[in-house]
Amino acid sequence: MVERFLEGWSVYKENLIGKIGLTLLVIFALMALCSFFTPMIDPMYHPMTGVDPQISHSTSPSWRHWLGTDFIGRDIFCQLLAGARIAFMVGISAAFMSIFLGTAIGMIAGYSRKFVDTLLMRLADMIMVMPTLLVVLILSSLFGQLNIWTIVLLIALFRWPGVSRVIRAQTLSLKERPFIEAAKVAGASHFRIIFRHIMPNVLPLSLLYMTFRVTSAIIIEAALAFLGFGDPSTVSWGMMLQWVWKTGHMFQAPYWLLPPGICISLLTLSFYMLGRAMEEVLDPRLRKEVVQE
Amino acid sequence: MKEPNKIILQLEHISKRYRTRASLFKGDPKEVIALNDVSFKIFKGEIFGLVGESGSGKTTTGRLIVKLEEPDDGKLLLDGNDITKIKKKALKNFRRKVQMIFQDPYQSLNPYLSVYDSVSEPLVVHNVGNSETRKDMVRESLNSVGLTPPDDFFYRYPHQMSGGQRQRIAIARAMVLKPEFVVADEPTSMLDASIAIHIFNILSDLQKKLNVTFLFITHSLAAARYLCDRIAVIYKGELVEIGSAENIIQNPSHPYTRALIDAHPRFRY
Amino acid sequence: MALLTVKNLSVGYLTRKGFLKSVQGVSFTLDQGKSLGIVGESGCGKTTIGMALMGLLPDNAAVTDGEILFEDQDLLKMSRKEIRQVRWKKIAMIFQAAMNALNPVHRVSEQISEAILAHHTDISEEAVMKQVESLFDLVGIPLDRMRDYPHQYSGGMKQRAIIAMALACHPSLIIADEPTTALDVIVQDQILSAIKDFQNKLNISVIFISHDIAVVADVCDNIGIMFAGQLVEYGRIEDVFNAPMHPYTISLLASYLTLDKDVVQPDSYLCKPPDLINPTPGCRFCERCTVAEAACSLMTPEWVEISPTHKALCYQCK
Numbered sequence: 001m002v003e004r005f006l007e008g009w010s011v012y013k014e015n016l017i018g019k020i021g022l023t024l025l026v027i028f029a030l031m032a033l034c035s036f037f038t039p040m041i042d043p044m045y046h047p048m049t050g051v052d053p054q055i056s057h058s059t060s061p062s063w064r065h066w067l068g069t070d071f072i073g074r075d076i077f078c079q080l081l082a083g084a085r086i087a088f089m090v091g092i093s094a095a096f097m098s099i100f101l102g103t104a105i106g107m108i109a110g111y112s113r114k115f116v117d118t119l120l121m122r123l124a125d126m127i128m129v130m131p132t133l134l135v136v137l138i139l140s141s142l143f144g145q146l147n148i149w150t151i152v153l154l155i156a157l158f159r160w161p162g163v164s165r166v167i168r169a170q171t172l173s174l175k176e177r178p179f180i181e182a183a184k185v186a187g188a189s190h191f192r193i194i195f196r197h198i199m200p201n202v203l204p205l206s207l208l209y210m211t212f213r214v215t216s217a218i219i220i221e222a223a224l225a226f227l228g229f230g231d232p233s234t235v236s237w238g239m240m241l242q243w244v245w246k247t248g249h250m251f252q253a254p255y256w257l258l259p260p261g262i263c264i265s266l267l268t269l270s271f272y273m274l275g276r277a278m279e280e281v282l283d284p285r286l287r288k289e290v291v292q293e
Numbered sequence: 294m295k296e297p298n299k300i301i302l303q304l305e306h307i308s309k310r311y312r313t314r315a316s317l318f319k320g321d322p323k324e325v326i327a328l329n330d331v332s333f334k335i336f337k338g339e340i341f342g343l344v345g346e347s348g349s350g351k352t353t354t355g356r357l358i359v360k361l362e363e364p365d366d367g368k369l370l371l372d373g374n375d376i377t378k379i380k381k382k383a384l385k386n387f388r389r390k391v392q393m394i395f396q397d398p399y400q401s402l403n404p405y406l407s408v409y410d411s412v413s414e415p416l417v418v419h420n421v422g423n424s425e426t427r428k429d430m431v432r433e434s435l436n437s438v439g440l441t442p443p444d445d446f447f448y449r450y451p452h453q454m455s456g457g458q459r460q461r462i463a464i465a466r467a468m469v470l471k472p473e474f475v476v477a478d479e480p481t482s483m484l485d486a487s488i489a490i491h492i493f494n495i496l497s498d499l500q501k502k503l504n505v506t507f508l509f510i511t512h513s514l515a516a517a518r519y520l521c522d523r524i525a526v527i528y529k530g531e532l533v534e535i536g537s538a539e540n541i542i543q544n545p546s547h548p549y550t551r552a553l554i555d556a557h558p559r560f561r562y
Numbered sequence: 563m564a565l566l567t568v569k570n571l572s573v574g575y576l577t578r579k580g581f582l583k584s585v586q587g588v589s590f591t592l593d594q595g596k597s598l599g600i601v602g603e604s605g606c607g608k609t610t611i612g613m614a615l616m617g618l619l620p621d622n623a624a625v626t627d628g629e630i631l632f633e634d635q636d637l638l639k640m641s642r643k644e645i646r647q648v649r650w651k652k653i654a655m656i657f658q659a660a661m662n663a664l665n666p667v668h669r670v671s672e673q674i675s676e677a678i679l680a681h682h683t684d685i686s687e688e689a690v691m692k693q694v695e696s697l698f699d700l701v702g703i704p705l706d707r708m709r710d711y712p713h714q715y716s717g718g719m720k721q722r723a724i725i726a727m728a729l730a731c732h733p734s735l736i737i738a739d740e741p742t743t744a745l746d747v748i749v750q751d752q753i754l755s756a757i758k759d760f761q762n763k764l765n766i767s768v769i770f771i772s773h774d775i776a777v778v779a780d781v782c783d784n785i786g787i788m789f790a791g792q793l794v795e796y797g798r799i800e801d802v803f804n805a806p807m808h809p810y811t812i813s814l815l816a817s818y819l820t821l822d823k824d825v826v827q828p829d830s831y832l833c834k835p836p837d838l839i840n841p842t843p844g845c846r847f848c849e850r851c852t853v854a855e856a857a858c859s860l861m862t863p864e865w866v867e868i869s870p871t872h873k874a875l876c877y878q879c880k
Contacts, residue, residue, distance in 0.1 A: 054390065110510060183403075346747070485773040485774075487817050490819065515821050518821060558779060
């Protein structure tokens with residue numbers, strides 16, 4: 001398996017988009033890591049509570065505050081770092097959960113007989129047509145401000161259908177393949193066939209879709225926060241944008257407005273690039289080289 | 294050692310039909326008769342050949358015997374026991390005794406499982422042995438198909454090996470539980486002609502060593518002649534002739550058999 | 563004048579693991595109206611030769627040496643535009659598993675007429691239909707099946723349709739790459755008869771590529787045996803089959819199953835395919851050879867002429 005990974009890595013390395021995406025991701029990951037350390041340097045660098053004793057309004061970038069301060073004197077750069085951490089957390093958790101659900105349901109639907117398959121897929125259809133953002137907005141207005149983890153769970157619950165369709169299609173075609181029949185003839189149970197034989201063959205596809213799901217999860221969370229329905233106790237980029245807007249600094253403080261927006265775009269772009277490069281690794285037909293006759 | 298008086302597998306009046314789906318424009322769904330009232334017996338320890346062209350029903354017969362599909366009519370008997378409609382535990386026991394070697398070596402191995410994992414799969418499924426004894430059993434199986442030294446192959450993956458090697462692994466997997474009856478469905482049709490004979494020799498050796506009975510499905514009479522004791526010729530879902538290999542080829546009685554013999558490329562040199 | 567002369571052709575593929583020398587130093591000639599069989603196991607380079615002749619090598623392939631003289635013009639020196647003039651009009655190919663090359667959403671007659679129209683722009687629709695009809699006749703497909711879709715055809719009929727497509731522009735050379743694999747014996751026999759038929763009627767040359775020596779025996783005048791990218795025996799079919807010289811040829815003939823003769827047991831089979839990235843300097847068949855001597859693995863083998871129409875690449879044949 002390690003050899004396979006290395007082989008995949010050598011294909012990945014040659015893809016320019018993949019390299020750019022990966023570099024950006026590493027930068028953001030470092031930012032997220034740093035966010036743990038900044039409050040330790042000085043308590044005023046805490047993104048939520050770190051108010052600079054000397055400043056109590058929005059200021060432009062300076063040596064003390066690399067990106068300036070927000071409307072109550074908190075350091076914007078630290079908020080940006082914290083936002084990176086939240087973005088990774090939300091993006092990856094939500095994506096992971098939706099992929100987990102989507103893959104399991106997709107495999108079971110694809111492998112099962114018509115009744116179970118139809119049931120699961122109609123359920124998927126019903127959820128898929130619901131506008132995620134709208135429903136979460138309605139829920140939060142009904143139940144008050146939502147905790148970040150609740151938001152993550154909701155995103156996962158609304159996003160699994162897309163994945164499950166793809167995994168189901170893959171499972172349907174795998175089901176007929178001789179090595180699955182060979183497993184049946186050997187006496188393997190349905191459970192074993194799904195999880196030992198089908199799953200490894202669909203996992204690459206799942207992982208690929210995970211990168212795209214991260215993108216949408218980050219954007220949904222940012223949108224929710226921007227509209228004021230996010231978790232007010234967490235500092236995310238969307239939240240930062242909400243503060244800029246709500247406090248009327250949209251046109252006066254570009255140092256505050258621009259960084260979160262750019263970060264959202266760049267991070268989602270980098271995951272997307274990662275996904276595209278991975279696609280080339282996973283589907284040999286997309287590769288630029290052809291081996292043997 | 295052949296036991297000409299002991300019947301290991303028997304098909305009695307087996308029929309199988311496939312229904313094509315009704316489409317918007319075509320009206321009633323059509324029925325394709327894959328097998329029509331097929332009956333024959335296979336004796337313990339022999340290599341029995343089933344020869345026919347594609348669409349003749351030979352592959353369907355193999356699939357019915359390993360219970361990948363169910364017949365619509367008729368009975369299937371293993372060692373005298375009716376196995377036509379067995380399920381669950383009885384079915385699992387059946388699977389220990391009856392195995393299959395598939396046609397396409399490029400598709401019959403899970404690309405994500407190592408050779409060891411693939412070959413030991415039947416052992417794991419039937420809870421045979423522990424991790425040490427399983428390794429020995431896999432070694433024995435790999436040795437018997439000519440993949441030596443076996444340990445070299447344990448952690449390789451299918452894509453690292455040639456078609457001939459993959460088919461040997463598929464055979465090792467089918468034989469690891471030392472089954473009584475094995476269906477070999479055109480095991481060499483996706484391999485080069487020069488490798489085919491080596492695969493046949495492996496099957497023949499396995500038959501002698503383990504006294505396993507083989508059903509060899511093929512479209513080539515010449516291959517059946519080389520490997521089999523008795524041959525049955527199947528055409529459009531019906532058995533047209535059955536007899537000893539030499540007899541069928543020297544004195545064919547059915548016109549289809551004669552056509553098959555005439556169509557075989559002859560070596561004039 | 564020979565229709566096709568291949569001199570010292572060498573082709574390789576650039577792969578992740580290195581430069582794979584798929585074909586090395588292959589030379590042969592083919593006269594108009596004659597047929598040549600190229601036989602070898604998978605990976606020996608035979609399909610690459612076919613692709614090189616058609617100018618259809620993939621992007622990562624490189625011709626490192628040699629010339630391909632077709633009607634006295636070197637195909638390797640032609641520009642893409644010039645090759646397109648030659649391809650299909652003068653040299654046509656029947657690919658491996660060609661039955662899958664038919665577009666399932668177009669009628670078969672349409673696909674064949676498309677092949678004609680692609681290479682002749684000044685032909686009337688009527689004339690095209692007439693030509694399609696005559697082609698169907700030639701390959702033995704009943705005219706009332708002309709307007710069917712590919713899925714309505716059997717495997718054998720699809721293969722005949724592919725042959726008709728190859729014949730559409732009246733080429734002087736057809737390269738058939740495993741045209742009967744995946745077909746049953748009876749259908750195979752019919753296809754081979756059809757090929758022999760049009761070869762005689764239209765005086766077309768055929769290069770028959772296969773891993774099955776039996777199939778080639780029926781159809782070809784000359785035969786070339788390939789192993790690990792090299793031609794190891796070459797000559798008239800009677801000469802090679804009656805007196806095979808190269809150990810590989812002998813083992814190929816021994817392992818072929820017939821209905822009449824008994825099989826000579828082949829020697830045990832070494833599972834490792836030959837290394838084409840760093841091939842041994844000596845004879846490449848050494849490892850599997852039963853009569854190999856120490857010198858065989860060190861010295862590059864040379865051609866030994868057994869007769870004016872038969873040669874083999876082996877020291878042991880002297």
